[in-house]
Amino acid sequence: MMTHALQIQDLRKCYGGLEVLSGCSLEFEAGKVHVLLGPNGVGKTTLLRILNLLEEPTEGVIQFNGFKEDGQDGSLIRREITMVFQRPALFKTTVYRNVAYGLKLRKVSREKIRERVGEVLDLVGMSGCAGREARTLSAGEAQRVALARALAVRPRILFLDEPTANLDPYNARKVEEIILEIKSRDQTTILLATHNLFQAQRISDRVVFLYAGRVVETADTRTFFEHPKEELSRQFIRGEWI
Amino acid sequence: MKRIALFWIAVCILFSMPLPSVSAEDAVRIRMASTTSTQNSGLLDVLFPAFEKATGGRIKVDLIAVGTGQALEIAERGDADLVFVHAPELEEEFVKNGFGVNRHPVMHNDFVVLGPASDPAGVKDAHTAIDAFQAIAKQKALFISRGDRSGTHLKELAVWDKAGVNPKGEAWYIEAGSGMAAALRVAEEKRAYTLSDRGTYLNYRTRISLGILFQGDPALYNPYGIMAVNPKRFPHVHYKEAMRFIEWILSPEAQSLIASYQINGEQLFYPDARGN
Amino acid sequence: MNLLCHGVQDAVRLILSLDRSLLDILLLSLRVSCTSVLFGALIGISLGSLVGLRHFPGRDVIITLLNTFMGLPPVAVGLMVYLLLSRSGPFGVLGLLYTPAAMIIAQTLLVTPIIAALTHAAVTGVDPLIGDAAKSLGADSLYQGFAVLRESRYAILAGVIAGFGRAIGEVGAVMIVGGNITGSTRTMTTAMVLETGMGNFELALALGILLLMLAFLVNMGLHLLQGRGY
Numbered sequence: 011m012m013t014h015a016l017q018i019q020d021l022r023k024c025y026g027g028l029e030v031l032s033g034c035s036l037e038f039e040a041g042k043v044h045v046l047l048g049p050n051g052v053g054k055t056t057l058l059r060i061l062n063l064l065e066e067p068t069e070g071v072i073q074f075n076g077f078k079e080d081g082q083d084g085s086l087i088r089r090e091i092t093m094v095f096q097r098p099a100l101f102k103t104t105v106y107r108n109v110a111y112g113l114k115l116r117k118v119s120r121e122k123i124r125e126r127v128g129e130v131l132d133l134v135g136m137s138g139c140a141g142r143e144a145r146t147l148s149a150g151e152a153q154r155v156a157l158a159r160a161l162a163v164r165p166r167i168l169f170l171d172e173p174t175a176n177l178d179p180y181n182a183r184k185v186e187e188i189i190l191e192i193k194s195r196d197q198t199t200i201l202l203a204t205h206n207l208f209q210a211q212r213i214s215d216r217v218v219f220l221y222a223g224r225v226v227e228t229a230d231t232r233t234f235f236e237h238p239k240e241e242l243s244r245q246f247i248r249g250e251w252i
Numbered sequence: 253m254k255r256i257a258l259f260w261i262a263v264c265i266l267f268s269m270p271l272p273s274v275s276a277e278d279a280v281r282i283r284m285a286s287t288t289s290t291q292n293s294g295l296l297d298v299l300f301p302a303f304e305k306a307t308g309g310r311i312k313v314d315l316i317a318v319g320t321g322q323a324l325e326i327a328e329r330g331d332a333d334l335v336f337v338h339a340p341e342l343e344e345e346f347v348k349n350g351f352g353v354n355r356h357p358v359m360h361n362d363f364v365v366l367g368p369a370s371d372p373a374g375v376k377d378a379h380t381a382i383d384a385f386q387a388i389a390k391q392k393a394l395f396i397s398r399g400d401r402s403g404t405h406l407k408e409l410a411v412w413d414k415a416g417v418n419p420k421g422e423a424w425y426i427e428a429g430s431g432m433a434a435a436l437r438v439a440e441e442k443r444a445y446t447l448s449d450r451g452t453y454l455n456y457r458t459r460i461s462l463g464i465l466f467q468g469d470p471a472l473y474n475p476y477g478i479m480a481v482n483p484k485r486f487p488h489v490h491y492k493e494a495m496r497f498i499e500w501i502l503s504p505e506a507q508s509l510i511a512s513y514q515i516n517g518e519q520l521f522y523p524d525a526r527g528n
Numbered sequence: 529m530n531l532l533c534h535g536v537q538d539a540v541r542l543i544l545s546l547d548r549s550l551l552d553i554l555l556l557s558l559r560v561s562c563t564s565v566l567f568g569a570l571i572g573i574s575l576g577s578l579v580g581l582r583h584f585p586g587r588d589v590i591i592t593l594l595n596t597f598m599g600l601p602p603v604a605v606g607l608m609v610y611l612l613l614s615r616s617g618p619f620g621v622l623g624l625l626y627t628p629a630a631m632i633i634a635q636t637l638l639v640t641p642i643i644a645a646l647t648h649a650a651v652t653g654v655d656p657l658i659g660d661a662a663k664s665l666g667a668d669s670l671y672q673g674f675a676v677l678r679e680s681r682y683a684i685l686a687g688v689i690a691g692f693g694r695a696i697g698e699v700g701a702v703m704i705v706g707g708n709i710t711g712s713t714r715t716m717t718t719a720m721v722l723e724t725g726m727g728n729f730e731l732a733l734a735l736g737i738l739l740l741m742l743a744f745l746v747n748m749g750l751h752l753l754q755g756r757g758y
Contacts, residue, residue: 064660093664099657102679111675112665156661163665283626283707292726316626316707317722330615331625433727455727486615488623 014075015040015167015199016061021070023056030056031067032223038167038216041197043189045204045214045231049246053223054203055096058169061201062093074167089116092160093169096176098152100144105136105155108144112163130158134188150181157188168192170202174209186213207247211235219243279304279312282490282497285324285332287403289432290476291317293361293451293520295513302509303500311493320403327351330486334494338403338476347479355479357524358501359510362473363407364453365466366436367393367445375445381469385415392424394444398435399427403474408447411471436460449474454515475524501525535733542734549711554742557715560631560702561695567632568639568695569688573677575640576647576687581659581673591648597641602634606701609634613705626707631715634701639691646687650680689750696743716742 016038023031031053038044046054059065061072074087092112100108109127118126131137134154139147147155153173160168170189174182190213192198204210210217210231217234219227219242227240238244290296300313316323316332320339327335328351335352337343338360346352365384367375373391378384388395397419398405412419419425426444428435432452439446440460453464478498483491500506507523514520542550579590611617613625613633624630654676662675677684699717706713708722716739723732 059660062664064663088663089666091664092666093660095657095661097655097657099655099661101658101661101675111662115666115671159661159665169664288725291722294726314626314707314709314712316709329617330620431725433725436727452727459727488615 013040014038014073016075016201017073018061019071019073021057021060021072022068023053023060023065024068030223031060034070034220034223034225036218036225036228038199038201040199041193042215043193043200043202043213044216044218045202045210046218046220047204047207047210047246048220049205052220054205054220055171057220058093058171058201058203061167062091062169063088064093089163090165091167091169092163092165093171094153094156094160094173096172098144098149098156100147100152100156100159102145103143104140105131105142105144105147106140108155109140109159109162111159116163126162127158130161131155133161133191134158135184150177150184153177153181153185154188157185161192164196165198167199167201170200172203172205174204174206182209189213207249219246221246279310280490280493281312281314282333282493283314283316283331284334284336284497285316285318285326286336287320287323287338288317289403289449289452290336290338291315292432292455294515295510295521298509298513299501299506302506303497306500306505307496311496313497319401320406321401324351327481330481330489332481333490334478334480334497336476336478338474339406340475340477343477343479350485351482352479353482354495354498355477356498356502358476358478359507359521359523359525360473360475361450361521362467363404363447364450364464364472365445366439366448366453366462367465368443369461369463370443371465373445375465378466381411381466381471382415384466385411385417388445389415389417389419389422392422394424394426394442395419396435396439396442396444396446397425397427398432399429400431402431404432404447404449407472407474411447414471436462451515451520454518454520457516476521532733534730535737538730538734539737542731542738552711553714553716553719554738556628556713557696557717557739558742558746560628560635560715561692563632564635564639564695565643565688565692567636568643568691571636572640572643572687572691573647573684576644576684577651577673577677579644580648580651581676591645594641594645594648598645600638600641602638602698602700603704605637606634606704609637609701609705625705626709626713628706628713630705631702631713634705635695635698638698638701639695642694643684643687643691646690647680647684650683650687651676653683654679685750685753689747692746692750693743696739696746 014037017036019035021031021034022029034057046057048054056065060067101111106127109130110123113123113126127140128137131140134157136151136154136158139151144152144155157173174185177185186209189200189202193200202214214231217229217231218225219234221242227234227238227243234243235247238247296315304312316326318326320337320342323335323337324342324346326332328346335346336358343355347355365375365381373387373393375384375387378387397408426438426442428438432448433456435446436448436452436456440462478501480491480494480498481489483489502525507525510521510523511519579587609630610625613619613622613630658679659672659676662672667675697717699721702715703718703721706715706718708714708718716735720732720735723735
């Protein structure tokens with residue numbers, strides 16, 4: 011019996027008259043890495059922002075574990091999901107305070123915070139940097155701290171929006187390794203938006219291929235890359251759009 | 253960060269605490285609206301302490317020194333207990349309209365016509381203030397006017413009026429729009445004529461080359477009057493204490509203090525209440 | 529030039545002799561300006577962040593008003609507060625006219641728009657992703673606002689410094705509502721006006737230099753605090 015961490019039905023999003031997402035219906039299985047694949051500007055970021063409750067859909071239903079997302083449950087769900095953005099968006103303070111932020115909001119005790127911050131910094135290979143000011147970090151280090159900050163709150167669903175787009179191959183690889191690590195360690199459900207075919211192949215269990223605000227194809231990663239059903243998918247995989 | 257912010261907030265609160273007052277606070281404070289030129293003459297710095305001593309420190313006078321018009325306006329709004337100004341016509345109107353009571357003449361000083369030693373308009377030879385002003389207009393000699401509706405300015409306009417000259421807009425007539433000290437500076441720089449009260453001139457005498465070219469015409473007298481704000485109109489005023497000050501300033505003791513007040517060895521004010 | 533030299537000499541002499549009445553004037557200046565800035569910061573930062581973080585009808589009008597009020601002439605504010613606090617005005621019964629409290633009210637009105645407008649500018653200058661990140665990590669809209677405010681704290685502090693500069697150097701408003709009363713409402717700036725009027729230019733200049741030094745000390749303190757950010 012498959013459990014869905016998240017389901018969406020007929021999700022639409024318009025900005026003014028412009029339709030960015032048109033009727034997406036998807037199911038995301040718990041404890042798996044799902045990649046939202048597609049070229050830039052097809053609505054991946056918008057979809058992630060809606061799922062992370064940063065924006066309201068124009069139409070459609072989102073269900074978290076069977077909860078209906080309304081005002082009351084919103085705050086509970088809010089605590090179980092989090093997101094890492096394309097840019098680190100670290101607060102102008104120390105690494106420690108950045109990572110501790112979500113825990114402080116959850117009124118975790120000081121010792122527990124110290125313990126957890128140590129754990130996640132270790133996980134992202136940044137232990138020993140707790141006292142540094144965030145602005146002194148390199149892009150790769152900053153993105154790993156951003157990841158640590160998100161992981162510190164033990165999210166059940168983690169959204170990642172092109173987290174490696176601005177990183178060098180070494181740091182990009184590091185981030186991928188961390189993602190796989192937390193998937194196996196914490197059974198976190200992961201939704202990652204990327205335009206990078208190889209990254210999708212390396213880390214995902216399932217692929218959702220988006221194009222022009224629509225879901226073109228959903229499949230297991232292997233199936234998707236070896237036997238794509240749709241013509242658009244085939245073109246994208248062959249690199250014809252690059 | 254939080255600690256530093258707290259520190260600064262503490263500093264601010266510390267500064268916002270009322271300072272421990274040094275003067276005995278059982279003294280009644282009365283508020284006198286007067287003019288800046290009165291304050292600048294320094295006379296009140298002699299009179300106030302003498303009065304406070306005479307009342308045994310029970311009454312303290314707070315001076316609000318502003319322009320003549322503003323002083324009367326403040327009193328008309330009930331924001332002062334007594335008024336001490338030098339604008340007889342405005343004072344009469346103030347009393348007539350029921351804002352003030354018990355108006356008395358206190359003293360006078362006078363205005364002098366200042367100008368460069370070369371005296372291009374020949375003001376020195378004038379017999380009256382009107383002659384002097386007419387001579388200036390005839391020569392189109394530079395004249396600096398306060399131009400600020402102050403008592404001095406009003407006096408100057410009155411003399412022009414009597415002299416049958418309308419200087420407004422003339423190239424030789426400069427409206428400084430400033431206080432007496434600043435106007436003197438302008439006159440000094442431009443080597444121009446100007447009308448000044450004697451007190452300010454005496455204060456400045458050593459620093460400017462302008463000299464007195466005409467003086468002594470009673471038309472240039474500057475009488476000071478004092479009056480209390482009407483308690484029927486403004487029940488909150490300290491009428492009793494204000495009357496105490498008025499009685500005191502008209503007393504022989506205060507009048508002789510006024511007569512003996514000197515700047516640079518010269519008498520500035522002439523008591524007018526001796527007969528009372 | 530000569531006058532300037534005398535002014536500096538007099539300033540040094542004044543500082544060395546620092547007598548009671550001068551100290552009172554100095555402390556009153558500080559007390560009035562600091563209190564006004566404190567109130568101005570409380571109101572201004574709240575107002576500035578409100579219009580910076582929230583979208584509501586009339587918001588653009590408020591922002592334009594704030595920017596306009598940054599240039600309020602002190603005399604106009606002084607006059608307005610005078611008319612309000614005057615015995616014949618609506619708040620006359622409080623008897624606040626010609627007291628330090630009246631001066632604080634006037635200066636708060638002068639300082640608040642500056643702090644509010646600069647807070648608004650600071651808050652809108654923050655990367656919008658910061659607010660999103662805070663929300664993603666579980667912040668409600670209040671804490672989200674705090675996160676954005678904290679991000680712009682140095683720019684906001686610059687606004688507070690600007691407000692302090694306006695308050696400490698301002699004379700028009702405190703003159704009208706304070707009355708420049710010896711020993712109770714005389715500040716450094718009104719004392720300067722008085723001395724200038726009496727022709728004591730050197731003394732006035734000396735007071736000005738003293739005021740400048742005072743402002744320098746306060747600003748240095750604020751700058752050190754700001755300096756920690758960069």
